[in-house]
Amino acid sequence: GAGVSQSPSNKVTEKGKDVELRCDPISGHTALYWYRQSLGQGLEFLIYFQGNSAPDKSGLPSDRFSAERTGGSVSTLTIQRTQQEDSAVYLCASVPSASGRVYEQYFGPGTRLTVT
Amino acid sequence: KQEVTQIPAALSVPEGENLVLNCSFTDSAIYNLQWFRQDPGKGLTSLLLIQSSQREQTSGRLNASLDKSSGRSTLYIAASQPGDSATYLCAVTPGANNLFFGTGTRLTVIP
Numbered sequence: 001g002a003g004v005s006q007s008p009s010n011k012v013t014e015k016g017k018d019v020e021l022r023c024d025p026i027s028g029h030t031a032l033y034w035y036r037q038s039l040g041q042g043l044e045f046l047i048y049f050q051g052n053s054a055p056d057k058s059g060l061p062s063d064r065f066s067a068e069r070t071g072g073s074v075s076t077l078t079i080q081r082t083q084q085e086d087s088a089v090y091l092c093a094s095v096p097s098a099s100g101r102v103y104e105q106y107f108g109p110g111t112r113l114t115v116t
Numbered sequence: 117k118q119e120v121t122q123i124p125a126a127l128s129v130p131e132g133e134n135l136v137l138n139c140s141f142t143d144s145a146i147y148n149l150q151w152f153r154q155d156p157g158k159g160l161t162s163l164l165l166i167q168s169s170q171r172e173q174t175s176g177r178l179n180a181s182l183d184k185s186s187g188r189s190t191l192y193i194a195a196s197q198p199g200d201s202a203t204y205l206c207a208v209t210p211g212a213n214n215l216f217f218g219t220g221t222r223l224t225v226i227p
Binding site: 044 | 161217
């Protein structure tokens, strides 16, 4: 079946512009994570959605970052007034059950964001 | 296709013990290897990142080694504490946009 998809796969934007990154989780998966990986850095947790609960936003690095998950499915990560340090690969992962078992975390291919 | 295996799947140790978690991967063509921990209901926290040219990395009580040619990595935790209880994941990066995670080791440190 279809896996987690993300779009665009690559995005180049000018400093100061807003960008939206999209994640389509596997249908029926209840939890969704956003991560980012900057060059040479480990994976950084950004935000976590679980069902209808309030999202865990503890990983968002600044108030320029926000994310929504509409209808418990598609998620959009928005970065306003992009900065060069926002350049990274942004990964989305979905999980099929409320247990959040890590081995069931399905990752999308990522969006490579480059801010010039 | 890259496959990442972690052994053991679960481990319980008394507080204060030193322990080793193992990770193996099938394709040695990797950019780096990372160890993470995940607490229930939380995202992943990156612990250590080892570049393919490096042999080991240390952070506090944690030491990770990498033997790329044999496709192995270990995470050594010294003087374990109950707060170390979590699931530990290793992941390899064979390409810019791909992460291959192991299935994790669930560690319980008993007070």
